[in-house]
Amino acid sequence: MRLWRRRRNRATAETKPDTVRARSQAPEPEPEPGTDPWQDWLSRSPEALTVRQRWADGVEQTARLGEDGYCERLGELLSRLSPRDFAALGLGCSRRIDRACREPQTCSQDPIPPPAGERPAPRQGPVAGACSDFWDCYTRYGVRAVFTADDRHRAVTVHGTHIVDPEPHENWSFPAAVLRDGQWRLYPTLEARDTDRPDRTLTLP
Numbered sequence: 001m002r003l004w005r006r007r008r009n010r011a012t013a014e015t016k017p018d019t020v021r022a023r024s025q026a027p028e029p030e031p032e033p034g035t036d037p038w039q040d041w042l043s044r045s046p047e048a049l050t051v052r053q054r055w056a057d058g059v060e061q062t063a064r065l066g067e068d069g070y071c072e073r074l075g076e077l078l079s080r081l082s083p084r085d086f087a088a089l090g091l092g093c094s095r096r097i098d099r100a101c102r103e104p105q106t107c108s109q110d111p112i113p114p115p116a117g118e119r120p121a122p123r124q125g126p127v128a129g130a131c132s133d134f135w136d137c138y139t140r141y142g143v144r145a146v147f148t149a150d151d152r153h154r155a156v157t158v159h160g161t162h163i164v165d166p167e168p169h170e171n172w173s174f175p176a177a178v179l180r181d182g183q184w185r186l187y188p189t190l191e192a193r194d195t196d197r198p199d200r201t202l203t204l205p
Contacts, residue, residue: 038088038101041108048085051077055089055139071141072179075158078143079176079190083123084108086134086145093131094124101125111151120149170199 042048054061054077062070087093087107090100101107103126111129114120122132129151136143144157152173174189184202187193 038104038108041084041088041104045082045085045088047077047080048088051081051085052089058139068179071158074141074143075156075177076193078145078158079153079156079174081145083130083132083134083147083151087130091134091136091143091145093135094122094133095126095131097135098137101130107131122147122149172199 042052051074054074058070061073065073081089084107087101087104092098093101096102106126106128107130109128111123111127123129125131132147132149132151134143134145141158145153146156147153153175156175156177158177170188172186172188176187176190176193178185178187178193178198185193185196185198186200186202187198192198
């Protein structure tokens with residue numbers, strides 16, 4: 001199920017006119033062989049480490065929970081991550097959807113606040129704070145994550161092709177999609193999920 005605004009070509013990513021781009025700079029040195037350039041960030045993000053472990057144990061978890069149960073749990077965990085978490089996990093981004101972040105020394109830094117009186121704009125790296133959109137082009141789960149310019153979750157996608165747009169009155173600040181009894185229940189926040197107050201309930205064919 002995809003919870004994002006519109007279809008895109010999986011092979012390329014659109015660049016929005018107001019996307020933040022990094023200033024030209026000298027290339028960062030390559031990390032030493034065998035090191036994980038995102039390890040420092042991961043050491044401060046238990047949520048990302050949990051997802052990485054759950055991903056690594058996918059076969060075992062799917063056998064225990066079933067395909068739908070595993071995807072439901074994975075979606076819940078993914079909906080708690082930040083842009084830098086997705087970058088650290090190796091997903092493609094709005095700069096290159098087909099490969100992991102190549103400049104963690106820049107993208108792992110705290111995002112730079114916009115000048116006074118200006119609204120933040122979606123980011124396209126390499127830029128502090130990482131990009132605003134992420135794609136999983138390698139696994140069968142087809143994870144897709146979209147953030148607003150101020151780093152709130154706009155949508156999280158796991159395993160599917162149904163597209164849902166948030167309506168103007170729907171504030172999906174921390175969305176989660178739960179598959180239950182053959183229906184997708186769409187929650188605007190984790191609190192709404194925990195108290196079972198979905199914005200929408202969809203029955204897919």
